[in-house]
Amino acid sequence: MLDLDAIDVEEIATALADQTDYEHRWLIDPQTGEVAFWTSDTGIDGENPVELDDLDLVLIDPLPSYVWYQDMVDFTHGISDRAAGERLSRSLQGKGAFRRFKNELYQGHPDLIAAWHALRGARARARAVQWLAEEGLIEQDAAQRFTRDHPDPSIP
Template sequence: MLDLGGIDVGEIATALADQTDYEHRWLIDPRTGQVVFWTSDTGIDGENPVEIDELDLIPVDPLPSYVWFQDMAEFADGISYSAVGRRLAQSLQGRGALRRFKNQAYEHHPELNSPWHTLRDVVRA
């Protein structure tokens, strides 16, 4: 039986948030709970290409962007310093909102990175 205490919640959150492409995938071993990173060029060990269908692992599909958008909007609304909260909320307007939110938080308000990651990991765990 899988020991749930051995699952790295941070790795699962990273896998769920990875919206980049399908040239790589995050996979979980259903027996151990270990999360691995697979690419079409380097497989899961970083050296030996292997077809994803040949692996006895379960893909971790990323959460849809609207889920992250909702979390980001709630996070921005919860910021006690209203000017910062407004800037974060404004970054969520229109196309490219997720990227703008991250840029605003990481570049202009790095003090929010730890609280954002904590919220993201707890909400999605």
Template sequence: MLELSQLDLDEIATALSDQTDYDHRWLIDPTSGQVSFWTSDTGLDGENPVDLEDVDLTLIDPLPSYVWYQDMADFADRLSDDPAGRRLARAIAGKGAFRRFKNALHEEFPDLLPTWHAFRETRANRRAVDWLADEGLIPEDDAGQYRQNHPDPEVP
């Protein structure tokens, strides 16, 4: 099993959130924790195509977008500034929610950006830890300790 200290949780979280529909995949080496990016044209090394069935790596499938959408909804709901919370809640209604949320934050509430980034990163990294435990790559006890030590940041 891997040690949490040897893993790049941000990179694993990026892989779990990657909703693009390009012909690529994220993988992790279950022995070293090294994350790799694979494309059908350039393989793992950027030059030599390789079939995914020929590598001894674990695929990192992205989590559904509704998981990441919930972070925006929870953030808006927790804001003590009612007008800001309502505005961000309206921004995530319907198609294009991610772009509208980002635009509303940048244009109308830039002072909330650091809090949003901390909130999103904390949740993303906890999801990465949960995924690692679910895949049997880290001990469940380590995942539980991480979750306990990394609660959602306070939202103003």
């Protein structure tokens, strides 16, 4: 088992959120907790291609986009400014919701950007720790302590 304090939880969170493509992948060394970035062209060292199956590392598959979408929904419903919440909520309808939400937030409600980043970051870190526990890389007790000690921030 790895020590949670020795793992870069932010990096795991980034890997879990990475929806770009399968030409690159994130992996973690189950012995050290070190995160590696693999590409089909340059492997993990940036120079030598290697097959994923040839590595003794755990693949970090991204979480489905609906998980991250729910954060936007929860944020819009939690905002005390009903008008802002309604505009942000409308931006979530249909394809392109992530882009429209970001545009509406940054252009129409810059005062809410810090609160959005705080919520999204807190949830991403909590998901990263939960993923580590589910993969058997950290103790379940450590994951529960982290969740208890790092609740969602309040939404203005």
